[in-house]
Amino acid sequence: MMLRKRAWDMMRDDFPIVREDASLAEAIRVMREAMVDAPDSQVVVVQKKSGKLVGAINLWKLFKAVKQSVLKDENLKEGGEVDWDQQFANACLICTQLRLDEHLITNPPVLKPNEPILLVLDTFLKSRRDWALVVEGEKVMGVVYVTDVYREMTRDMVKLFK
Template sequence: MMLRKRAWDMMRDEFATVQEDASLAEAIRVMRDSMSESPENTAVVVKNKAGKLAGVISIWSILKAVEKSVLKDENLRQVGETDWDQAFKNACLICTQLRLDEYIERDVPVVKPNDPALLVLDHFLKRKRHWAVVEEGGRTMGIINIADLYREMTRDMIQLF
């Protein structure tokens, strides 16, 4: 039953990671690769030089970078004889060269492997995040996506009907 489920029952122990000194382009590539395997993998764990959790780059982080660099590019706002494809390509090039550390979400919801599923749900709801990092003893063990929690919760709900 749901009350017996723990974070380690739902976590993905294979998850996307990048180093803190990576470029935004690298984080985008890693997230796209991860999403090709599982579309709900919309968060990449960022590790520091010591291999410890530095934060997370989420799909929202990347979209904020796009908004900041691509959508605000003056060439894209001009009307007339603008080469839109070239302007977009230039803006995207600028975006992918941005430093990753400007977009790392450092206030990361962290749960312990033995935390009950209802506590994980509480983290999602209170922090308004769709993922949480599972960590124990300073070691990142996995990540839980809201889709993972949903599958576990609804599996038990359906069995009750």
């Protein structure tokens, strides 16, 4: 049963998307909105106007970009008193001006819709990522997270142990 599962069986076809000309702040906003319905959502797909895949940005890349924005202020590095509210406001302003392409994962892990669950798992292991994009042609069909694969695998395992 489990070995018959394919990427399309596990993929989420409702996923956050931004265009390639979006700012870092826009990607953060879109991911935050996606997390309302899917708290484990952690990837924003970046596309051209035509819908062609450009890349993706994940939570870790967003964290790094925000950290770089906060640390741009020389006052933080001097070790004196810091107005953290003002610092955060400055970082937010910087984020609205940062280009997304500077933080983009341009070679994300990609799956074909009909790839079996073992190849999906192998893609996670080889890419050392806990997500992959399901792509057909040049169009992103969905996103599969390692948690989705885990749920599928353990669903059948739990049935066998009862």
